[in-house]
Each structure stands twice: as C-alpha cells, then as structure tokens.
Amino acid sequence: MKSKQTGVTLIGFLIIMVVVGFFVFMAMKLLPSYSEYMGVSKAMNQIATEGTNGKSLDDIRRDLMFKMGFQYVDDATIKPSDITIQREPGGGSTLQVSYDKQIPFMYNIDFLLHFNKSVPLAGNVGQ
Secondary structure, eight states: OOOOOOSOOHHHHHHHHHHHHHHHHHHHHHHHHHHHHHHHHHHHHHHHHHOOTTBOHHHHHHHHHHHHHHTTOOTTTSOGGGEEEEEOTTSOEEEEEEEEEEEEEETTEEEEEEEEEEEEESSOBOO
C-alpha cells in the first residue's frame, strides 16, 4: 500500500509566514496608538470623577494635559484645541477629546486613526 504525504510545502510555508509577518508588523505599528488612547481615556475618567466645580475650560485642559503626562501620552498627539466641553440642556457638562493620529506604515502608505472620547463631568464648570 502506497502512502501519500500531506503537509505544507516550503513555498506554502513561506507564503504563510509573509502574510503573518505583514499582520504582525501592522499590529506593531498600531498598538502604541491604542495604548496611548487608553491613557487618554484613563486621564479623562480621573478628571470626571474629581469634580470640576468652578474650574474654567483652561483649568480643565491644564489638569487633563498634566494627567495625560503620567499616562505616557505624547504632548504632540493632543493639542489643547482638541479638548472641548459641551454643555447639556439639563445643566450638566461633557468633556470631549477628539483627535486624529497619522501613523506611517511603509513607503507612501499611512494609517489615519480617529479617536473620540466623551465623559460626563461632575459639578459645574465655570466660564
């Protein structure tokens, strides 16, 4: 009885490794940005739970930028103009951070990531 060999050939294995390597390289480029976004989210939650009674938008921005420094968020990633406060009709306020991040991938291919996070603020925000 003749047995037939099964398995992946060397060429097939190399093709699989190229595809896997491409996705690993892509993940290595994107993971730091998502890790940085988690730091932004954590800093925003800290600001929201502290309370903002009487603080102005500039004070909140300053506090948020200070807390993001502890979360390893790059200063060039988020500009103060990306941090806004929206007033709700019921009297509450929402802290919103919305920013884009462009990540070079290879040659002339870039990733453009858009991050947007909102958290309700406790307390009254001053002018």
